[in-house]
Amino acid sequence: MKNIFSLLMLAGLGTVASAQVLTNQPVNPTITNSNVLLDGSTNFSVEAGAQPYVGKGVIIPSVDLVNFQFDLTLADGATFPTMFDGMIVYNRSTGTTLTAGNRSSTATAVSPGYYYFYNPNGYNNQTVQPGVWRPLGGDPRVNIASAETPTNTSVNGNQIYAKRGTFTTNGTSTTPTAITNQTAIASPGSLYRITIYQSGTNNVYANSVYSYAADGTFVTGSPSMSVVYPQGTYNYTVEYTKTNN
Incomplete structure (x- = not known):
C-alpha cells in the first residue's frame, strides 16, 4: 500500500518532502512520525452541489x-x-x-x-x-466450475483445486458407483475431498470415496457391502492438489 500511495503523491503533488503528507488543507508535509501516511480527505459541506469538494476520490x-x-x-x-x-x-x-x-x-x-x-x-x-x-x-466464495477451478484453500502450502460434475443412478445397482471421465490427478498430486449431493436439493449424500484410479475414476462405496444410491441425478465436487509436500 505504501508503494501505491507513494506513486500517487509523486504524481499528484509534483514534489514530496516527506513520506507523510496532509492534503485536506494546503499541502502540509510536516506530519512526520504520525500514524497517518496520507490524508487525502476534503473539506465537508452539507450544501447540495457545493464546490470544489464534490466527487473527490483516489484512483x-x-x-x-x-x-x-x-x-x-x-x-x-x-x-x-x-x-x-x-x-x-x-x-x-x-x-x-x-x-x-x-x-x-x-x-x-x-x-x-x-x-x-x-x-x-x-x-x-x-x-x-x-x-x-x-x-x-x-x-470470498469460489464458484466451482466443471473446469478446473483454483479455490481459496491450501493445505500444507499446497493449493487446492476443484471441479464439479453430474452422474445418474438407476436405484438398484449394489456395485460401487464409478464417477468417470475426470482429468487424472497427476503424481505427486493427491485427492483432498469429494462431496456428492442430490441434484436440486443439495443434500449431501456422501463425502468420501473407496478408491481413486489413475485415469481419474472415483469409486464410492465398498465392494464388501451393498451400496445403493436412490434413483436419480447427483452432483459432485472433487477437490485435489497438484503437488504433495
Whole structure:
C-alpha cells in the first residue's frame, strides 16, 4: 500500500518532502512520525452541489493481473522489504494469473475489481512466492466450475483445486458407483475431498470415496457391502492438489 500511495503523491503533488503528507488543507508535509501516511480527505459541506469538494476520490493503479509480473529490481530488503505484501491494485482483466517468472506460484482466477497481494512471509523469505492475489473486500466464495477451478484453500502450502460434475443412478445397482471421465490427478498430486449431493436439493449424500484410479475414476462405496444410491441425478465436487509436500 505504501508503494501505491507513494506513486500517487509523486504524481499528484509534483514534489514530496516527506513520506507523510496532509492534503485536506494546503499541502502540509510536516506530519512526520504520525500514524497517518496520507490524508487525502476534503473539506465537508452539507450544501447540495457545493464546490470544489464534490466527487473527490483516489484512483488506484489499474493493471492486468493475468499477465502482471513484479519488478524485483528494488526489492533488495530495504526499498521493498516486505516483498509487496499488502499492495493494492485495480485489476481490469478476466482469467487466471500466470505463475512463471516474478509472480505468485499460485494460479488465481481473477475478474475486474480490487485485489491485494497477500505475502505475509515476504520479509523473511525475500521472495514474492508463495504470495497470492486476493480480492479486496469482495465475496470470498469460489464458484466451482466443471473446469478446473483454483479455490481459496491450501493445505500444507499446497493449493487446492476443484471441479464439479453430474452422474445418474438407476436405484438398484449394489456395485460401487464409478464417477468417470475426470482429468487424472497427476503424481505427486493427491485427492483432498469429494462431496456428492442430490441434484436440486443439495443434500449431501456422501463425502468420501473407496478408491481413486489413475485415469481419474472415483469409486464410492465398498465392494464388501451393498451400496445403493436412490434413483436419480447427483452432483459432485472433487477437490485435489497438484503437488504433495
